[in-house]
Amino acid sequence: MSYTLYNRPGSGGFVVEAALTLADAPFELIELDSKVGTPLPESFRATNPWGQVPTLILPDGATMTETSAILILLALRFPDKRLAPPPGTPAHAAFLRWTIFANVNLYEAVIRRGYPFRFTDDREGYDAVRSAAIRRMDEALALVDAHVAGPFLLGEEMTVADVYLAMLLAWHRGDIEIPRLSRIVVAVRDHPVVGPIWRRHYGER
Numbered sequence: 001m002s003y004t005l006y007n008r009p010g011s012g013g014f015v016v017e018a019a020l021t022l023a024d025a026p027f028e029l030i031e032l033d034s035k036v037g038t039p040l041p042e043s044f045r046a047t048n049p050w051g052q053v054p055t056l057i058l059p060d061g062a063t064m065t066e067t068s069a070i071l072i073l074l075a076l077r078f079p080d081k082r083l084a085p086p087p088g089t090p091a092h093a094a095f096l097r098w099t100i101f102a103n104v105n106l107y108e109a110v111i112r113r114g115y116p117f118r119f120t121d122d123r124e125g126y127d128a129v130r131s132a133a134i135r136r137m138d139e140a141l142a143l144v145d146a147h148v149a150g151p152f153l154l155g156e157e158m159t160v161a162d163v164y165l166a167m168l169l170a171w172h173r174g175d176i177e178i179p180r181l182s183r184i185v186v187a188v189r190d191h192p193v194v195g196p197i198w199r200r201h202y203g204e205r
């Protein structure tokens, strides 16, 4: 019984692909032929009516969307692989907090920047939507940076929250000092399992 991951190169499925690989979970990767920053083909709505990737089909056929939910699910399903700190620990609470924070504040801002036409009906307002999104992301990244336990977000071990944050940071267009998160990006890129997946999606970025 295998998972099926829908993504397109360079999109958010990178972190799900990394999590499935770290978990040693069997999965098939279906890469949609579509350019980053554009809506996915209408036909994909038969798989995910919201029309977004990552979309993960579970071995029982259920559809999972929303990156944070997918990462939490995989961490709970593969506890031995330590994708996240064990449930019941303070670090697990922090994992839930920042993984959801990343979804609703960082990923959301990336989408506002990339798809401003969804956030205003004023064509003249796209640049303002974009710049506000970049500023909001600056603020959110600074807050996460201040909460890095070190060397990784939640302490000594890399978790999928680090991989998720590194992906969001790779997409960021702002210009702020976030030294702890910047070191996490380097560690994620250098990771023996995650690094090669990163390079397939983002090259040397």
Ligand SMILES: N[C@@H](CCC(=O)N[C@@H](CS)C(=O)NCC(=O)O)C(=O)O
Residues within 6 Å of the ligand: 011, 012, 013, 038, 039, 040, 051, 052, 053, 054, 065, 066, 067, 068, 103, 107, 111
């Ligand atoms: N809330 C979703 C956001 C996913 C998302 O925005 N994915 C982008 C690619 S990175 C996408 O599918 N864009 C196409 C679209 O929104 O039409 C999640 O957490 O997974």
